[in-house]
Amino acid sequence: MNEPFVLGLDIGTTSAKAVIFSENGYVQAETEREYPVYTSPDGQAEQNPREVKNAAAAAVRAAISSLPENKRTVSGIGISAAMHSWMAVDETNRPLMNAIIWSDRRSSAIADEWHQSGYANTLYRQTGTPVHPMSPVVKTEWIRRENPGTFKEAAYWKSLKEYILFDWCGTADVDYSIASSSGLFDYKRHTWCNEALHACGLTEEQLGTPVSPLKNSYRLTTEAAGALGVSTAVPITIGASDGPLANLGLGAVNEEETAVTIGTSGAIRKMSREPVSFLKQRAFCYAFTDNLWITGGPSNNGANTLQWFLHLFTDPLIPGNGGKTASDIDTASFTHAAETIAPGADGLIFVPWIHGERAPIWDADARGGFSGLDSSHSMRHMLRAVLEGILLNLLAIEDEVQTEDPSKAIYASGGFARSPNWVQMLADISGKPVHLPLSHQSSAWGAAWLSLTVSGRAASLEDIRHHIPMNETVYPDKEKHEIYKHVMTDFRHACQKEQDRL
Known part of the structure; x- marks a missing residue:
């Protein structure tokens, strides 16, 4: 009998990577499909959600096709995604706009306004997310002021990963870490934050249902399974954002271990057993599971x-x-x-603040x-x-x-x-x-390990330390x-x- 494989899909800033692993962490196949970021001099940074979704499906399909014909099966798929993407959709999940990604700076004036009034501190204490143009709570208020037609038409608001999951599996769930990075989530209570919702004019009914990444898996629709090149029986695990999954995939799951990631941008993170906040909003704290949080800071400059x-x-x-x-x-x-x-x-x-900066100064105008x-x-x-x-x-x-x-x-x-x-x-x-x-695809391995944990093939999140080829x-x-x-x-x-x- 063939050794079962598991797939981690990492939906990043510029590409989607599909990585197939053995259950002891060795890469069996990996593919990447790129997509553009649409920028303009006014600070715009957007992506076409359909292009991202199609690239993600193509990456999965290509990775599976690259395996020997008698091994083209996976026991599950876990999903990692970049934080802070945001978009409005109608009742059928049809995008009403491009997704605004983390590097968009057009809402800088609103972030400055909230900092000067002191309101930013109120939001930070409840959400653990520094007020900055990267944050969807700020982006939403910008859309409400600058594009009121889209704001009024929107039935739901979601990240790119939520949009893709709904299209593939019909679920409106959102994992804790993606929800937490929106700036709309109470990271201590694991619920949507009323104060943040009020700040940008949203209601809880317009957002997904927050769930632990250890929740049961989902089933693909027949159409989605065909696009991915897998059976509808292959379970999809909701996964998390790329930050905590990079820590998990590296085995940096204790407070004495720091994960450093430098890709297009950079980040430094640590796991915590309790929610924490920091003076002057110098760092973030996002919920990961019911009893794990991720602290740290992202840099625009990697x-x-x-x-x-x-x-x-x-x-x-x-x-x-x-x-x-x-x-x-x-x-x-x-x-x-x-x-x-x-x-x-x-x-x-x-x-290195040539692209503005997030942590530790949280100033999009930094130079x-x-x-x-x-x-x-x-x-x-x-x-x-x-x-x-x-x-x-x-x-x-x-x-x-x-x-x-x-x-x-x-x-x-x-x-x-x-x-x-x-x-x-x-x-x-x-x-x-x-x-x-051995592999630099740590977020993908973290997503794959979540799939193994949810299915019961892995004993615990912490057990990944014994399954990382170093x-x-x-x-x-x-x-x-x-x-x-x-x-x-x-x-x-x-x-x-x-x-x-x-």
Whole structure:
């Protein structure tokens, strides 16, 4: 009899990834299907929900088709999705608009208004979600003011994952973490928050039914099963958002373990056994299950910031580049060019807020740049400072979520984990060992593990620690860590100067 496989579907910012795993965590197949983000100079960042849904189905179908013909079955499908997407639909689930995603900045004025009035603090204390343009509660109020026709016509409001699940399975359920990231959810009571609903003019009846990700699975419609290339008997597990699932897929399920993810953007997160809140809304706390929460902070600036720099300076940095563009060069090759520069980049500091910033300052109008730049610095110095700045920023967020049990280890995921030089920098700056899984698709494995847990094939969420194939562990260089302690101080000063300019 063939070993049963399980599939994790990760619906991200720019693509849907379908990853098929054995039950001990080894990747058997993976496929990716991209979709566009529609942007404009006014801060728009939207996606066509049908394009996302079709790409997700195509990714699943392609992954299953890539298996040997006698192994093209999976025991279940779990779903991970990016947070903060938001859209209005009619009574039949027909989209009335594109989905607005996390990076949309058009509601910045409303977020500023609520902060200046103090109302943002009221909402944060009840929802655990910092008030920021990323948050659907702010997006909804913006739509109510700027597009009242759509607001009045809307029967329901939902995330991209909810839209897809309703189309595939006919369910109006929403998992706790997706609900929590909306800014409309009482993260302590696991119910919709009346204060937040009042803030943007919604009613509870217009939203999904919040459920634990450990709830029973769902059945695909015949049409959806055909689109995915599976039997209607294959159960669908609701899963969660990509943040807590990345922690789960890495095995970072205790408060002494920190997960760092750098993909297009970045994030740093820890699990908590109780809901917590932070001074000045410096970090989030989202519900995950009935007795687990995820704390941490997202950064707007991850590999997208490195990509920005790469577009500016690719040719001089890579010997024999031959005019390649940013998309032609992998991160590992690019980061290798910074190896010849000493830690701290000879006093050059880079504040990476070029896309605005979420944690820890939650200011969509924030701006970054180089500090301490002089004629002695080369482009390689600038590259080193960019790589360090992205990491220093994330570790500054970690300081905001420290508990009585400080983190002793870091678990890394995302595209940056494939760059040995960048991972070594993370170990050196943090002074902690960095554990690397064999697969960088941690959110997909977390979603797949939820499927196994709901079906009873896995004993518990925590048991995943015994089913994660690990790569090497990268240990910090003590001498470099001492240098980076001073660099972090300089970085904080540079960040404060940038904030003072706003």
